Amino acid sequence: MMEPDAIVFDKVSKTYTNNLKPAVCETSLKVKKGVFVTVVGASGCGKTTLLTMINRIQEPSTGHIMIQGKDIKTMPKTCLRRQIGYVIQQIGLFPHMTVEKNIAIVPEILGWDKQKKDRRIDFLLELVALPPKEFRKRYPRQLSGGQQQRVGLARAMAGDPEIMLMDEPFGAIDAITRLSLQDELLCIQKKLHKTILFVTHDIDEALKLGDKIIIMNEGKVLQYDTPLNMILSPANDFVRNLVNSEDVIQRLSLMKAEQAMIGIEGKIDARELRVSSQENLKNVLICILRSERDSVIVEDDSEKPVGRIWLNQLKMNKVEEMALAL
Ligand SMILES: Nc1ncnc2c1ncn2[C@@H]1O[C@H](COP(=O)(O)OP(=O)(O)O)[C@@H](O)[C@H]1O
Ligand SMILES: [Mg+2]
Numbered sequence: 001m002m003e004p005d006a007i008v009f010d011k012v013s014k015t016y017t018n019n020l021k022p023a024v025c026e027t028s029l030k031v032k033k034g035v036f037v038t039v040v041g042a043s044g045c046g047k048t049t050l051l052t053m054i055n056r057i058q059e060p061s062t063g064h065i066m067i068q069g070k071d072i073k074t075m076p077k078t079c080l081r082r083q084i085g086y087v088i089q090q091i092g093l094f095p096h097m098t099v100e101k102n103i104a105i106v107p108e109i110l111g112w113d114k115q116k117k118d119r120r121i122d123f124l125l126e127l128v129a130l131p132p133k134e135f136r137k138r139y140p141r142q143l144s145g146g147q148q149q150r151v152g153l154a155r156a157m158a159g160d161p162e163i164m165l166m167d168e169p170f171g172a173i174d175a176i177t178r179l180s181l182q183d184e185l186l187c188i189q190k191k192l193h194k195t196i197l198f199v200t201h202d203i204d205e206a207l208k209l210g211d212k213i214i215i216m217n218e219g220k221v222l223q224y225d226t227p228l229n230m231i232l233s234p235a236n237d238f239v240r241n242l243v244n245s246e247d248v249i250q251r252l253s254l255m256k257a258e259q260a261m262i263g264i265e266g267k268i269d270a271r272e273l274r275v276s277s278q279e280n281l282k283n284v285l286i287c288i289l290r291s292e293r294d295s296v297i298v299e300d301d302s303e304k305p306v307g308r309i310w311l312n313q314l315k316m317n318k319v320e321e322m323a324l325a326l
Contacts, residue, residue: 004069006163006195007031007054012063014049022061023049025219031212033068033162034193038210040200040242046219047199051165054197055084067163082106085156085164085194089171092152093140099125099151100136106159124154127188146177153185157192166198170205182208203242207231207254215239228260228281228313252314253282260284260314261298261307268305272297277306285314 009029015022024046031037039047052058053065056077065072072080093102100121107117125132128150140148149169156164170178182205189196200206206213207227215222215230215238223235231251234240243251258277273296275284288296288311298307 003033004066005030006033006035006068007197008064008066008069009050010064010066012053012060012065014046014053014058015061022219024053024060027063027219027221029214029221029224031195031197033195036189036194036196036198036209036211037214038198038200038206038212039214039216040203040206041216043201045216047201047216048167049219050216051167051197051199054163054165055081055086082110082159083161083163085159085161087149087152087156087164087166087169089168093148093155095140097139098136099130099138099140099143102140102151103155103158105155110159120158121154124157127157127191128154129184130154144177146173146181149173149181150184153188157194162195164194164196164198166196168199168201171200178205185209203244204254207243207251211259215242226259227255232314249282249285252285253280255281257281257284257298257309258307261309262313264297264305264308268297274299274303274305275309276301281309281314284309285311288314 007030009027012024012027013022014024027050039050041047049058053060054067054072056072067080067083094105103121103124104117107120112120121136122132125135130147130150135143135147135151140151143151153169156166170181173181186209198206198209200209207230210227212224212226213230214224217238223230223239225235230239230243231248234243256277257275257279260281261277273287273291273293275287275296275298277298277300279287284296288294288309294311295308297305298309300306
C-alpha cells in the first residue's frame with residue numbers, strides 16, 4: 001500500500017469572525033512525508049493561519065485537513081498535537097524551569113521513565129549543539145536568543161513527532177546566528193527526515209531550507225514548487241519579483257547541488273565530472289558549462305554518487321552568457 005501524504009489540505013478556507021476577506025482562501029495542497037516545505041509571503045498573507053489550522057489552534061471555515069491520511073477533525077486535539085512539534089518566534093520557554101525540565105514537558109505527559117527521559121534530553125541537546133553537561137541545568141534567562149531558540153526546537157522534538165510546524169522561528173535572531181541555526185536545522189533534517197512546514201518572510205531563507213516552497217499572497221498559494229523551478233519558471237510576476245529571478249546567478253549561489261539533483265539512470269562513465277552535494281548551484285553551472293558535457297554527477301561526503309544534474313535543469317534565458325561572464 002502507498003503511504004499516505006503527511007499533510008493534505010483539501011479546499012481549505014478560513015475567514016475570521018468579522019473579517020471581510022478570508023485569511024486563507026480555497027487552498028489545496030499535499031506534503032509528502034519527510035519533505036521540508038518553506039512557506040513565504042508578506043506579513044498578513046495567511047502563513048500563520050495556514051500553519052495553525054494543522055494543529056487546530058485555528059479551525060478552517062470550510063474544507064478538510066488530513067495528516068497521515070486521517071481527517072484531523074476526527075482526532076482529539078491533545079492526540080493530534082502530540083504528533084506535531086510546534087516552534088514559534090517568541091519561543092515560549094518556561095522561565096522558572098531549567099532547560100532539561102522545559103524539554104521534558106512532553107515526555108512527562110507521555111509518562112516516560114527517568115532513564116528514557118534523560119537519554120532523550122541528552123540526545124536532543126547534542127542534536128541542537130548545546131552540550132548537555134553545560135546546558136541541562138541552566139534557566140532560559142541564562143541563554144542567548146539563539147540558544148533559547150535551540151532549546152525551543154529541542155522541546156518541540158521531544159516526543160519525536162512526525163510533523164514539525166515552525167512559524168518564523170529565527171525571525172528575532174541576529175543575521176549571523178540565524179545562518180548557523182539554518183545550517184543546523186538542515187543538518188538535523190538530514191538525520192531525522194521530519195515533515196516540516198517552515199514559515200518565513202525571508203525568501204533567501206526559504207530558498208536555502210526548502211525542498212519545496214509555497215509562495216502565498218492574500219490568502220492564496222501562488223506557486224508550490226522546488227526552489228529551482230521557482231527561480232527558473234516563476235508562475236507569475238509576483239513570484240518573479242519575490243524570488244528575483246532576474247538575478248538568477250545570485251539565486252543559484254544560495255542553493256546546493258543536492259537541492260537540484262535527480263536520480264542517476266544508467267551507468268556512470270568514469271570520466272564524468274563530479275561535484276559535492278554541498279556545492280552551490282552557481283559553481284555547478286559553471287562547472288558544466290566549462291566542460292564538454294551536459295551533466296555532472298553529485299557525490300556525498302564519502303564520494304558515493306547520489307544524483308545527477310543536467311544542464312537543461314539549470315537553463316533559462318541567457319543563463320550561459322551570465323555564467324561565462326563571471
Ligand atoms: N485571530 C484573528 N482574528 C481576526 N483576524 C485575524 C486573526 N489572525 C489573523 N487574522 C487576519 O488574517 C490575515 C492573515 O493573518 P496571518 O495568518 O497571521 O498572516 P501572516 O502569518 O502571513 O502574517 C490578516 O489579515 C490578519 O489580520
Ligand atoms: Mg505570521
